[in-house]
Amino acid sequence: MVYGLRCNFHGSQFINNSNRKEESGRASVELQERIRAIPIDRYRNFSIVAHVDHGKSTLSDRLLELTGVIQKGSKAQVLDRLDVERERGITVKAQTCTMLYNHKGEDYLLHLVDTPGHVDFRSEVSRSYASCKGALLLVDASQGVQAQTVANFYLAYSMGLRLIPVINKIDMDAADIPRSLDQIEHMFELDTSDVVKVSAKTGLNVEQVLPAVVEKIAPPSGIVDSRLRLLLVDSWYDNFLGVVCLVYISDGSLKKGQKIFSAHTDISYDVKEVGIMYPIPLKTDIITAGQVGYMVIGMKKSSEAHIGDTFFTVGQAGEPLAGFEEAKPMVFVGAFPADGVEFKVLDESISHLVLNDRSVTLQKETSTALGQGWRLGFLGTLHASVFQERLEKEHGASIIITAPTVPYRILYNDDTEKIISNPDDFPSVENRQKVSVLQEPFVEAIMTFPQEYLGRVIKLCEAHRGEQVEITYLTTGQVLLKYLLPMAQLVDDFFGRLKGLTQGYASLDYEEAGYRPSDLVKMELLVNGKGIDALAQVMHRSETVNKGKVWVSKFKEYLKYQLFEVVIQAKAGNKIMARETIKAKRKDVLAKLHAADISRRKKLLSRQKEGKKSMKSIGNIQIPQEAYQGFLSRAPTKKK
Numbered sequence: 252m253v254y255g256l257r258c259n260f261h262g263s264q265f266i267n268n269s270n271r272k273e274e275s276g277r278a279s280v281e282l283q284e285r286i287r288a289i290p291i292d293r294y295r296n297f298s299i300v301a302h303v304d305h306g307k308s309t310l311s312d313r314l315l316e317l318t319g320v321i322q323k324g325s326k327a328q329v330l331d332r333l334d335v336e337r338e339r340g341i342t343v344k345a346q347t348c349t350m351l352y353n354h355k356g357e358d359y360l361l362h363l364v365d366t367p368g369h370v371d372f373r374s375e376v377s378r379s380y381a382s383c384k385g386a387l388l389l390v391d392a393s394q395g396v397q398a399q400t401v402a403n404f405y406l407a408y409s410m411g412l413r414l415i416p417v418i419n420k421i422d423m424d425a426a427d428i429p430r431s432l433d434q435i436e437h438m439f440e441l442d443t444s445d446v447v448k449v450s451a452k453t454g455l456n457v458e459q460v461l462p463a464v465v466e467k468i469a470p471p472s473g474i475v476d477s478r479l480r481l482l483l484v485d486s487w488y489d490n491f492l493g494v495v496c497l498v499y500i501s502d503g504s505l506k507k508g509q510k511i512f513s514a515h516t517d518i519s520y521d522v523k524e525v526g527i528m529y530p531i532p533l534k535t536d537i538i539t540a541g542q543v544g545y546m547v548i549g550m551k552k553s554s555e556a557h558i559g560d561t562f563f564t565v566g567q568a569g570e571p572l573a574g575f576e577e578a579k580p581m582v583f584v585g586a587f588p589a590d591g592v593e594f595k596v597l598d599e600s601i602s603h604l605v606l607n608d609r610s611v612t613l614q615k616e617t618s619t620a621l622g623q624g625w626r627l628g629f630l631g632t633l634h635a636s637v638f639q640e641r642l643e644k645e646h647g648a649s650i651i652i653t654a655p656t657v658p659y660r661i662l663y664n665d666d667t668e669k670i671i672s673n674p675d676d677f678p679s680v681e682n683r684q685k686v687s688v689l690q691e692p693f694v695e696a697i698m699t700f701p702q703e704y705l706g707r708v709i710k711l712c713e714a715h716r717g718e719q720v721e722i723t724y725l726t727t728g729q730v731l732l733k734y735l736l737p738m739a740q741l742v743d744d745f746f747g748r749l750k751g752l753t754q755g756y757a758s759l760d761y762e763e764a765g766y767r768p769s770d771l772v773k774m775e776l777l778v779n780g781k782g783i784d785a786l787a788q789v790m791h792r793s794e795t796v797n798k799g800k801v802w803v804s805k806f807k808e809y810l811k812y813q814l815f816e817v818v819i820q821a822k823a824g825n826k827i828m829a830r831e832t833i834k835a836k837r838k839d840v841l842a843k844l845h846a847a848d849i850s851r852r853k854k855l856l857s858r859q860k861e862g863k864k865s866m867k868s869i870g871n872i873q874i875p876q877e878a879y880q881g882f883l884s885r886a887p888t889k890k891k
């Protein structure tokens with residue numbers, strides 16, 4: 252098998268399901284013997300964490316070359332295997348690779364995890380930390396510490412990982428090594444006396460990275476001669492093998508033929524295959540405590556694989572390992588088949604993709620305007636746009652996506668509460684008196700940018716209902732600003748505006764900060780008095796005037812001429828916020844009339860008026876699907 256073939260989303264370690272016809276390869280006897288001879292105290296499990304684009308995948312390539320896993324000059328970014336990862340240049344899936352490294356005459360077994368930098372895929376990062384004792388904290392010398400460096404640092408630090416700072420891109424003219432060193436020392440209080448400075452691109456000094464890993468990161472703490480205890484880290488579906496599980500062996504060992512059971516479901520399985528990721532799956536006879544590898548146990552459905560589950564040998568139950576917090580979807584959209592696309596076909600494609608991306612939630616939904624569809628939940632807007640792109644590219648599906656919404660919390664007078672992810676479920680004006688409080692989710696946003704933009708960024712945050720938490724002056728003119736912001740503002744292209752204001756210099760990260768009471772209202776778009784359900788949105792009352800105006804004028808653009816008058820209104824609660832009218836396209840009934848024939852002219856005009864009146868009362872506006880599509884279109888942005 253070859254590297255770099257297309258892979259599925261969740262189990263991108265494997266080649267594309269549809270193309271996959273053969274079994275996984277087998278690790279050579281020599282490789283297996285070399286691994287078996289290494290004691291656990293010479294294992295090192297580590298990840299690479301950094302801000303988006305600081306060079307994690309490029310450094311991973313160099314390390315894989317250095318340890319002979321791949322050949323020099325192989326396809327770039329071996330561990331970014333999804334089409335979407337390669338095309339967008341972002342990592343969305345954490346990837347693991349086993350490496351053998353000889354240090355001072357002794358073999359070490361290394362497990363490298365390349366993690367996504369983007370906040371939407373943070374759950375991938377925290378999951379991968381469970382098997383690691385340390386991480387390389389990579390900082391791009393031309394950019395210095397950025398928002399996601401800070402967020403990823405705190406996540407790794409809170410999980411007790413030993414952090415080794417590495418400065419990357421030192422080959423660039425814009426590289427400012429002293430600035431990065433200063434920031435690492437002041438921000439993270441890390442010792443910078445022996446920081447490794449590399450160019451992952453040219454390979455300069457990369458040979459200094461693994462000695463630091465071996466010397467500074469502790470080995471995993473499992474017991475090899477013990478009962479089996481393994482953690483399910485990830486899973487994916489492979490057409491040839493069925494469900495494949497990525498596992499971390501905490502104690503004991505795992506072999507083909509062993510009978511194991513899940514602590515979560517109590518279902519027992521026969522182990523059919525085990526192996527290592529090198530970086531593709533290679534079958535081995537055994538995987539032992541401290542190793543990260545894969546197992547195939549004949550699970551029928553991906554849903555049987557609970558990420559964070561513990562498995563034991565049948566008859567030898569023990570204490571389950573600490574699992575993972577489930578990733579909660581924070582952005583919801585309605586999805587509907589575009590004209591000419593069959594619901595059934597699209598339903599199959601969506602279900603297939605959801606099976607491979609377990610953090611997407613899916614529910615059927617029906618809209619009077621757009622017909623049968625689905626409500627999909629995502630971890631963030633980038634996650635949503637990656638999903639949509641994969642659906643279109645990999646399944647050739649064309650869909651209409653409604654405006655994203657965040658989950659709102661409704662507290663009722665009878666002490667019950669409801670989280671709603673669909674504007675349709677927002678309490679109607681008549682039911683409003685049953686509600687005691689409306690709440691919306693907030694996040695704590697971390698932003699870094701040059702100090703000269705501080706005034707403008709503060710203004711932007713205040714205009715987006717932000718509440719300042721902290722300003723930290725980093726070295727050399729950089730500022731780190733923390734603000735509490737409504738999650739809905741981030742979804743509504745706050746980052747695009749921030750980038751615009753700072754000429755592209757700002758970076759942003761955020762973490763959830765709970766729900767807060769909010770003056771929320773549902774805004775609807777009415778056409779001749781009738782609400783279009785698919786376009787309704789929940790928002791803060793202060794936004795309704797401006798958005799109302801934008802809505803009506805934008806929708807008017809797409810309706811164009813109508814045979815009779817059309818009134819477009821934006822209504823918030825029971826108040827009309829904005830209105831536009833499309834005048835009827837008048838047929839020239841007087842065209843053939845002589846100018847002097849006044850009485851005949853009056854008669855014809857009054858007859859035309861009557862005719863229109865009846866059309867209006869019985870007329871049903873035909874809204875073309877392009878109108879919805881045009882109204883909802885907005886290019887996705889990539890956050891950095």
Ligand SMILES: Nc1nc2c(ncn2[C@@H]2O[C@H](COP(=O)(O)OP(=O)(O)OP(=O)(O)O)[C@@H](O)[C@H]2O)c(=O)[nH]1
Binds near residue numbers: 310328340422451
């Ligand atoms: N000049 C220079 N460019 C580099 C270096 N390392 C990485 N790059 C470039 O920086 C860009 C981003 O590199 P990646 O390795 O994809 O970064 P990443 O951190 O994995 O990105 P995400 O997965 O999206 O978080 C690519 O265009 C690389 O070629 C380096 O040492 N020098």
